[in-house]
Amino acid sequence: LREGRGSSDSSAMEPSPRHDSGYPNFDLETEMMDLHRAPVAGIDEAGRGPWAGPVVVAAVILDPDRIPQDLNDSKKLTPQAREDRYEEIMATARVAAVIGQVARIDRDNILQATFWGMRTAFRTLGVLQAVALIDGNAVPKRFPGTACPLVGGDGRSLSIAAASIVAKVTRDRIMVRLAKRYRGYGWENNKGYGTPEHASGIQRHGVCPYHRRSFAPIRRVLALSAETVPAGP
Template identity: 45%
Template sequence: MADEIPQWSAWRKAGLTRIAGIDEVGRGPLAGPVVAAAVILPAAGIPPGLADSKALASTRRDALAEAVFACAEIGLATVLPAEIDRLNIHGATLLAMARALAALPRPAEAALVDGKFTPPGLAIPAAAVIGGDARVAAISAASIIAKVTRDAMMQEAERRYPGYGFDRHAGYPAPAHKAALARLGLCPLHRLSYAPCRALNGAS
């Protein structure tokens, strides 16, 4: 389906082969980082079944992440809660994507980014693809890598700050998380610019 995207086809015709897919996870949570991944898949041997990470069962997602790590070039990056509060979530998301692209072991020649926006100031051509995590294999792979990486980080967060249930809801505003916030208050992983946390922070 990537061939249906004009920029992809034009880049390939121009001889560009190192085209990264970029995606992020973690816009909505009340706690934890935004995590972005940039992935350049090999010309052959792409793992079958790549799809939007949200559409995959956790066991299938983990297996695909392992396969992508084994065959692809990957850049990973995070933007922490304090940066999210300073920049706002839109700016933080674009920063995470730019950092992930810069973290690739070798530079990409172009990039396709899931969503409506591309990070500003990139040194390579880039295009935004709405629904790209279901249309472009490299973006699907990036969504899987970002999701699995962030989930592991939130598992560790529950060990550091027990009682919030980060290992179950990954920081999203689930009822159990809101109940834990009311019971325990804020921890250093919470995003103070998000309304439920801002209300608690103002009351403290």
């Protein structure tokens, strides 16, 4: 392993291919725990691409003796399986979930909001000596510890898979609650992603406070709305 400390260099070497069996396992965590004599946190996010709602980042330290069964990349699990695994993770692991609100996304951009969430979630775990496996190809700048990026990590590392489940379930629950306040966008189904149902809702109801105004589809809607406002006398 070549690890980074607060580096966003995407050329950092990730773990060797021998670990990539197509299913998540605990091999990388064991290797890093042996190397650093410290627990390992998996870090992942949910919600970088939607038009609306927050981005959620989770950090999870699994108990090696109580790892829930059937952990996998959250995208490969059914909603009910995600909910079941979520409850098991919360009952057996150390977990931190951080919400990057729309205002932060629009101010800093989605990548920086996600990196902020990664740093904050890791700190929130409260395990100062921990090291991290981060899903993706970069370690955020100013990351408060030793970390290793892992492309496709939610399908390779059980800790990252657990973090992906926590982040996804947390965000989905937020979007279902918001759907009750802001009806007509179909967020209970599309979770804020750019579906035809969501686009139709924007045409009927306009843009609401939880839409990401920095995202191009929302910017276009706002620009068109401004163009159709009648000119003053």
